[in-house]
Amino acid sequence: MKKTIFLLTLPLFLFVAGCKTQNGYAPGSDAGYAVGKVLDMRGNPIPDAVISATSTLSDHKRLVGTTDTNGNYRIKIPAGAWKMSAELERIYHGRRFQLMLHPDHPEVFTGQDGVVCNFEWRLYGPKANQPNQYYGxxxxxxxxxxxxxxxxxxxxxxxxxxxxxxxxxxxxxxxxxxxxxxxxxxxxxxxxxxxxxxxxxxxxxxxxxxxxxxxxxxxxxxxxxxxxxxxxxxxxxxxxxxxxxxxxxxx
The missing domain is CATH 2.60.40 (Immunoglobulin-like)
Known part of the structure; x- marks a missing residue:
């Protein structure tokens, strides 16, 4: 497991995010890193969300980081093929909930290129790449x-x-x-x-x-x-x- 390196400034994140394409991927914008931001459905940043990069060759090979107070994350990704996911834990009326977050780039990417993958906390709607599974x-x-x-x-x-x-x-x-x-x-x-x-x-x-x-x-x-x-x-x-x-x- 490797430690997350957070973005140091918000302007730097905005520069990276501004380079991404419609599907959320920006080749060369931050090669070798997974970066992004986590928001709720009202546009508020979410700190302490758990971000995971999982190898497509083995579900046991996983790099984990968390978002900072502004909802940003940055994880160093080695060579290979990877996919991103994120989850959030909340206590609601005394019960613990583990909630999956919605990625704007659910596709596989290479560690050499890196990826910009933002997440949204959705209360409802279909989960990305998971047929018949929902956020509600x-x-x-x-x-x-x-x-x-x-x-x-x-x-x-x-x-x-x-x-x-x-x-x-x-x-x-x-x-x-x-x-x-x-x-x-x-x-x-x-x-x-x-x-x-x-x-x-x-x-x-x-x-x-x-x-x-x-x-x-x-x-x-x-x-x-x-x-x-x-x-x-x-x-x-x-x-x-x-x-x-x-x-x-x-x-």
């Missing part, structure tokens, strides 16, 4: 044995944030539907921003209220709503950054 948390929907509903996709679930999300941002309520049976999104929402929510549900064909509870522990409330949040990245957890809800028609 997964909500799994289960059905109480007393429920008679067969078309779960016709239940409208409304997620209303009741506190700032994991990055400190606020958001408006969002109503979503899961996919029909036989699809990858049946009985699940794979990409909900990590946060704490009051969740309500309505069976749209009849307008009937649906009652919800946290399936990892909790009771049904009289108004059908449930306050729930994601479980984080606990080592013993069977569902990383996930949430499980159970529903029924009658309380």
């Amino acid at each position: 948390g997964e909500v799994k929907i289960t059905q109480n044995e007393s429920s008679q509903i067969t078309d779960i996709e016709n239940i409208a679930f409304t997620f209303t944030p009741i506190s700032p999300r994991i990055d400190g941002s606020t958001a408006q309520p969002e109503t979503v539907h899961c996919g029909p049976r036989g699809t990858d999104e049946f009985a699940r929402f794979p990409d909900i921003p990590i946060g704490q929510y009051k969740i309500t549900a309505l069976y749209q064909p009849s307008g009937q209220r649906i009652y919800l509870r946290n399936n990892t522990g909790g009771a049904y409330s009289t108004d059908g709503s449930v306050v729930a949040e994601f479980n984080g990245t606990a080592p013993a957890s069977s569902r990383i950054n996930g949430m499980i809800l159970e529903f029924k028609e009658q309380n």
Whole structure:
């Protein structure tokens, strides 16, 4: 493992970043180094993000650095083919979350040329080069044995944030539907921003209220709503950054 050498001045970083092409790579701009900046979705710099350069020949050959107080990083890269990744750890409502960051240059590069690779902390959206993987948390929907509903996709679930999300941002309520049976999104929402929510549900064909509870522990409330949040990245957890809800028609 080699120590990260941080950029000494912001103007130097801006000069390097200004040389990059549309895909984030600037041959010769800083040969032999991986450099870049980490921001959140509002453009704020993120210190202490963990940046990794991994050899394409061996996942065990990895160089690691961290961002400075301005969100910048700089890592010396030896010869060979490499790819960049980054992650961030956050404690949210007492739970630990390990979060992947989005690269603007996910392609392989050579250590001889170096790379400019910036990262963004995204709360939702598909992960780079990882099919069917998302930056948000997964909500799994289960059905109480007393429920008679067969078309779960016709239940409208409304997620209303009741506190700032994991990055400190606020958001408006969002109503979503899961996919029909036989699809990858049946009985699940794979990409909900990590946060704490009051969740309500309505069976749209009849307008009937649906009652919800946290399936990892909790009771049904009289108004059908449930306050729930994601479980984080606990080592013993069977569902990383996930949430499980159970529903029924009658309380």
